[in-house]
Amino acid sequence: MPRANPIDKHDLRRRALAESALRTLGELGYAKSSLREIANNSEFSHGVVHYYFSDKLQLIVYCVKYYKQRCVTRYDHVVADATSPEGLLVAFTDKLRETIVEEAPMHRLWYDLRSQSMFEQSLREAVGQIDRALEEMTWRVVNRYAQLCGVEPSLTPNTAYGMLDGLFQQALLGYLSGDEESLDVLSAQVHQLMPRILQPVPASVSHIQ
Template sequence: MAQRTAKERLSGIVTAVQDEKFLARRLELAETALNTLGELGYARTSLREIAQNSEFTHGVFHYYFTDKLDLICCSVRQYKTRCVTRYDQVTAESKTRDELLEGFTQKLGETLRDEAPMHRLWYDLRAQALFEDGFRKDVVEIDQSLEDMVWRITVRYAELGGTTPTVQSAVMYALLDGLFQRALLKHLSNDRQAVPELLNQIKQLLPTVC
């Protein structure tokens, strides 16, 4: 019995290592796919096209992802997780309201300027979720993680001023997300005022709700 238990443990360890390697390769492939997805969007991108723009074969992508939908969800989830971590660092390190507001808006401006294709992909995916059942679970979870991130910033900003937010989490997220999406469209339309206007709007908004 003891010998069988040891074998079972060994088998479990091997399986865990294999699963970890499988997940690591999925994340590597998802990262590789981001540029192509951000450039072409959901509708115009296929697994074959993604493979052609990477060092991996079409067969490799098919092995690690069930279909294009699986790959896109993995890619966007990975990117948005990075975004959340970036803002959480600002929230944790800020000691005053001004410092938090400046750090938050600075990161927001950087990501709008430097990573517009990734945000365009996210909004494309979120719109597709209205029609594609397969997207909805991932989109709802990613959307919730972004709302939670915005709320952590809002609550911390209020705490630093000795106040409490006057709006609910969902409302605050909708306000910020709406401003950001509008600014993204203007930025993609080569409007040079898109970023500074967004940052000024955020700086005006936060003090009114906290």
Template sequence: MTTAAARRTPADKHDERRRALADSALRTLGELGYARSSLREIANNSEFSHGVVHYYFRDKHDLIVYCVKQYKASCVHRYDGVVAEATTADELVRGFAAKLVETIVEEAPMHRLWYDLRSQSMFEESLREAVLYIDQTLEDMVWRVVARYAELSGAAPAMTSHVAYGLLDGLFQQALLGYLCGKEGVLDDLTAQVHGLMPVLLAPASAP
């Protein structure tokens, strides 16, 4: 037995099992959404029994919040490479817009689930703490991009992180909806909109 294996505690094994269950459940959740999902439905579409799923998660709310938190925890670092590698403002915007398009194409069901959960939190108080936490991590992610863009442009942001996030998230959500509806050109529109919006986020240069 390796040293690493010997050091794994029951709590570690429990967490690993929860993560595996969440990974298995995400596809079903992304397809069905919050309202139509149940623990039994999720179990029926995975390799795990209903009893196993219920053992590791109290209810549907517990599972869905855990799944979305786990998924978004990886998403918040999606643009770190673009931020680190860009050497010009234009390069940063091109990389950022390309990543936004890529994640819509590759992971649309997961984003749909997130927006579904955020909408449900308007009605279900038990969801709000988790939604606010995830929303803040996404806002911080966007702000890292905006702050680096401002630095490369030699300017200062013209608005707060909250406003910048709201604007970019709105464009992303509209593009996601258009993509899910099969609207032609929606991803090209998103790219153009991001290129047009980013300069607006900066304060105008001061006169000499």
């Protein structure tokens, strides 16, 4: 078996650090996390963490990018397996609910980082890249739903993403706050919203898109 070259080993260690750091970042958030705090809650020393990441910002950007690379394919099988509009909506909302329950700390970290990018210019490029990837992921679901309905989406990808992401964030906040109905509300809202994404937008409000 060929040996991994130094670059591969370096990247493998960064990935291992990211996996470990994500747990602490998801619990504490951006403001309360430091390289030392992350190291204290992992199997890696502070020196090792600092060797691979020069500062907290670099580590957090790497971690969130690493995590979101997996997220953006989360709904691919939902799109591939869908044979009816209602079947797609059920599978899509089931997956939305599942990811909130199983990965709430990671989603909380993402929204925290996105908010921080309003103040930290160095975060904006990474956040923008991730947002575009999530928008494309959402659009694949919307576009497949439209195809199954035999029509074209009436909204832009950016608008559709903004609406669905807003519902998701509200549900996440409700879930984190102990609202037992938040996931059911999310499912109902998505079922109400998706057909409207296909409806023609009145001329009086079309400029908003």
